[in-house]
Amino acid sequence: MKGTYCLIIRCRGTETRTGGLGTMRFPPGYYVYVGSGFGSLEARIRRHLRAEKRRRWHIDYLLSDAEVVGVLYSTDKRRLECAVSEKLEGEDSIRGFGCSDCRCKSHLHHFKTRDEAEKAVERAFRELGAVPEKWDEI
Template identity: 40%
Template sequence: MDNNIYESINPKHTLYCIYLKLEEDQLIKVGKLGEYFFHKGTYIYVGSARKNMIKRIERHKKVQKKFHWHFDYLRPYGIVTKIITYDERLGECALAEKIRKKNNGMLPIKGFGSSDCRCLSHLIYIQ
């Protein structure tokens, strides 16, 4: 594992945030969500893994893979700069909102990472 990007990783945690930096603007097709314009800057993806946290994180770091999650479509265009895991106390949706507020972030794509809940998005843009 590339330890310099891991701020706080606990394999027993079930929630995670991946910080991805886009060096330039990109037009990206995100699976069934469609094509979106992503401004350069930092994006934070909030996800969950009920088991095998380390395997999930390692998969998300890979560029070459079969696309399954929304984050997979964005990943090839950016550099992972930080990964943090969290316990399940807040829940994925509440954690995403807390991270958004803390960073004064915006939700750039409706439904990104939140197709299984009522949240607007689990992808946060913070420039």
């Protein structure tokens, strides 16, 4: 399976060193991290859900202090990672996070509630003509 995914992350508020971005502050709330898995979507999502892993990407640092509570994904063959992320962008997006290999402002977006985050992701996928699905293995 290949496609684009969004992690729904609950954060109680933390400050952590985030690789090359330095120390970053993450206010409490829910975050959506947008990524893709065009080698293996399943393997990429399962890696994010594992507690033990080598810190490789910005998201690995945040997940050491936060919890994935949901995953929405699409197996659309198009590379939608940046398009979905742009649709989620707002004033509370974490600038520079998860987008060192593209021109996006961010791939991590803050929301006050889980419901708000999930609805925004579903809307973004649908606006792009992609079908959002829920990952059941959390």
